[in-house]
Amino acid sequence: MNTHDPDHDLLARLRALPAERSAPADGWERLSARLPPREPVAVQAPVDNVVRTRRRWWLPVGAALAASLALYAVAPWRHAPESLPAPSGLQLQADAMTEQYRQAVASLPDGTAPEWQPALHELDRSAEQIRAAMAQDPRAPHLLGQLKRTYALRLELTRQAAQAASGLTT
Amino acid sequence: MRTLSPLCAALLLVPAMALADTRVDERHNVAAGGRIELSNVAGKVTVRGWDRNDVQLTGTLSDGLQLRQEKSANRVRWEIEYPRRGNNGGATLTLNVPRSVELLLSTVSADQDISGVDVRRLQADTVSGNLAAAGRSGDSVLNTVSGNVTARLQTPRLDVNTVSGRIEAGGGVSGEIGAQTVSGRVGVDAGRIQRLVVETVSGGIDLSATALAPGGRINVESVSASVSLRLPRTVSAQLSVNSFSGSINSDAGKVERPRYGPGSSLDARLGSGDGDIRVQSHSGSVQVRLDR
Amino acid sequence: MLDTTMPAPPAANDVVDETALVRAAAAGDTAAYEQLYRQHAPRVFATLWRLCGGQQARAEDALQEAFLQAWKALPGFRFESSLSTWLHRLGVNAALMELRGRAAGHDHDSLDDVDGGLPEMAVHDGCAGTERDLERALATLPPRARAVLVLHDIEGWKHHEIAGQLQMAVGSSKAQLHRARGLLRARLGDMT
Numbered sequence: 001m002n003t004h005d006p007d008h009d010l011l012a013r014l015r016a017l018p019a020e021r022s023a024p025a026d027g028w029e030r031l032s033a034r035l036p037p038r039e040p041v042a043v044q045a046p047v048d049n050v051v052r053t054r055r056r057w058w059l060p061v062g063a064a065l066a067a068s069l070a071l072y073a074v075a076p077w078r079h080a081p082e083s084l085p086a087p088s089g090l091q092l093q094a095d096a097m098t099e100q101y102r103q104a105v106a107s108l109p110d111g112t113a114p115e116w117q118p119a120l121h122e123l124d125r126s127a128e129q130i131r132a133a134m135a136q137d138p139r140a141p142h143l144l145g146q147l148k149r150t151y152a153l154r155l156e157l158t159r160q161a162a163q164a165a166s167g168l169t170t
Numbered sequence: 171m172r173t174l175s176p177l178c179a180a181l182l183l184v185p186a187m188a189l190a191d192t193r194v195d196e197r198h199n200v201a202a203g204g205r206i207e208l209s210n211v212a213g214k215v216t217v218r219g220w221d222r223n224d225v226q227l228t229g230t231l232s233d234g235l236q237l238r239q240e241k242s243a244n245r246v247r248w249e250i251e252y253p254r255r256g257n258n259g260g261a262t263l264t265l266n267v268p269r270s271v272e273l274l275l276s277t278v279s280a281d282q283d284i285s286g287v288d289v290r291r292l293q294a295d296t297v298s299g300n301l302a303a304a305g306r307s308g309d310s311v312l313n314t315v316s317g318n319v320t321a322r323l324q325t326p327r328l329d330v331n332t333v334s335g336r337i338e339a340g341g342g343v344s345g346e347i348g349a350q351t352v353s354g355r356v357g358v359d360a361g362r363i364q365r366l367v368v369e370t371v372s373g374g375i376d377l378s379a380t381a382l383a384p385g386g387r388i389n390v391e392s393v394s395a396s397v398s399l400r401l402p403r404t405v406s407a408q409l410s411v412n413s414f415s416g417s418i419n420s421d422a423g424k425v426e427r428p429r430y431g432p433g434s435s436l437d438a439r440l441g442s443g444d445g446d447i448r449v450q451s452h453s454g455s456v457q458v459r460l461d462r
Numbered sequence: 463m464l465d466t467t468m469p470a471p472p473a474a475n476d477v478v479d480e481t482a483l484v485r486a487a488a489a490g491d492t493a494a495y496e497q498l499y500r501q502h503a504p505r506v507f508a509t510l511w512r513l514c515g516g517q518q519a520r521a522e523d524a525l526q527e528a529f530l531q532a533w534k535a536l537p538g539f540r541f542e543s544s545l546s547t548w549l550h551r552l553g554v555n556a557a558l559m560e561l562r563g564r565a566a567g568h569d570h571d572s573l574d575d576v577d578g579g580l581p582e583m584a585v586h587d588g589c590a591g592t593e594r595d596l597e598r599a600l601a602t603l604p605p606r607a608r609a610v611l612v613l614h615d616i617e618g619w620k621h622h623e624i625a626g627q628l629q630m631a632v633g634s635s636k637a638q639l640h641r642a643r644g645l646l647r648a649r650l651g652d653m654t
Binding site for chain 3: 007010011015016017018019023024027028031032034036093141142
Binding site for chain 3: 409
């Protein structure tokens with residue numbers, strides 16, 4: 001029973017570390033100032049560049065989109081206890097993301113600039129494909145990430161196409 | 171200075187298109203470290219490197235287009251303005267650029283043909299134009315929406331993105347490479363890589379590298395696209411492949427399936443497991459070959 | 463210098479109350495959300511602080527980001543997991559995004575850094591508990607190894623979950639854990 005496991009003591013110490021740590025005193029104040037009202041997403045000028053991973057979204061993503069989509073953190077689904085059934089947290093996030101995306105698109109002017117059209121259709125098709133894949137495999141975080149990327153591209157291209165159609169340079 | 175092409179007298183004898191074409195011939199002094207930007211919608215953009223300390227822009231603007239110019243010390247930005255939409259002619263432009271500059275090109279439908287350059291940084295964006303880039307660059311970013319990209323670049327840092335265009339990158343790309351596509355095929359033939367990150371929905375992926383640096387990482391995510399990864403037999407990395415319904419074929423490791431439910435995975439240690447290779451697919455097949 | 467860790471407070475809210483708070487916050491009630499924040503932030507912050515190698519500012523940013531995201535996603539939350547688990551997960555993701563995304567304007571993944579956050583370990587002073595030593599030693603680990611150890615040994619995640627979150631092979635997660643534990647033991651040994 002007692003092979004001295006060098007990790008045993010270390011693990012015990014790690015598990016004994018405090019589970020909590022005081023957050024900074026002005027945390028709520030700062031946070032509450034940033035909480036957006038509960039409204040359909042409106043397109044606004046970028047305030048905070050939420051797109052941190054530059055390499056993910058090469059197009060300068062519109063702020064509303066970045067804000068609404070960045071929030072769908074791709075986090076691993078913890079091994080669910082056996083008692084819980086599996087309506088997937090990821091699926092919920094995908095549903096909410098789709099809704100946010102629809103609202104964001106609706107708030108943009110109609111773009112008909114032809115150079116963008118094939119890609120817009122392609123992206124819509126791809127979003128459908130990803131959602132179908134998620135229905136087959138609801139626990140795959142990478143699919144949610146792909147959906148996020150696809151919506152982000154779709155929205156940004158819609159914005160560009162709209163600008164081009166109205167004669168403004170992008 | 172702009173000069174009007176002296177064709178007025180031939181108005182009645184030649185197609186109207188030739189009438190109001192404007193010639194462009196601009197120069198600006200830009201030394202190493204400087205920045206050159208060119209923005210155009212339609213037509214064609216050709217870029218060549220040269221040994222001078224100037225950048226030169228020459229070409230023709232078709233009817234109604236105008237050149238807008240912003241210059242400052244060691245920087246220039248040229249933009250072709252399209253005052254009314256529906257102009258078909260576009261601008262045919264040639265840019266000669268010095269070494270070690272930062273070069274930013276943007277077009278909508280115009281193709282871009284870049285070659286013989288030796289720059290500090292290259293960023294080329296297009297919507298439906300095709301993009302060909304050859305030469306040397308310290309840092310390269312190539313973006314298209316539906317146009318194709320062919321890059322034969324010596325560059326230690328490459329970020330290439332498309333929705334439906336076809337991407338082929340090789341000829342000296344190495345180091346840090348990122349490629350993102352939706353439905354366009356991507357082929358990368360790299361040298362020694364530190365980090366290779368590829369995302370695709372349905373565009374097939376073909377990757378090959380001559381070496382993976384110690385501690386280097388490869389990460390590929392696909393929904394339905396097939397993925398092929400080719401590395402040397404001597405590669406040293408932890409390998410992890412997961413697919414929900416696609417097949418997995420690998421020169422190393424054993425494909426495993428859970429007792430119940432779908433999905434297959436493969437986890438193997440290659441060599442001493444220095445690096446990290448992870449491939450994730452939903453329905454696309456994955457092939458790993460270790461014979462580069 | 464006061465140590466800012468604290469023991470877990472007694473359970474302040476009934477599960478029933480918390481559901482009501484979530485519903486209210488989801489409907490836009492910021493006072494309700496403040497309650498949720500105050501209840502859950504300390505638990506989340508402990509993990510974020512460790513993931514960020516004790517770098518207070520980054521941990522605070524990640525905490526803010528996580529709760530901002532949680533506010534936006536709250537209308538869709540259906541209690542498949544506990545709120546605490548959900549918030550914690552958002553927090554971990556925010557911390558890792560923070561580590562991945564920062565650098566002078568350029569794309570730099572500090573998870574690949576060789577060193578941990580604090581360059582110097584303070585001299586072991588007689589008043590410090592072993593807890594503080596351990597926290598400090600943790601902070602000196604390379605970020606990726608540290609993240610794996612924190613998530614596995616403290617937060618109880620499985621390797622396949624960690625591998626997914628950090629986008630690495632499962633084998634790498636195990637290797638990093640082994641490495642982290644070895645380094646940690648060595649650093650702690652140096653401190654006695």
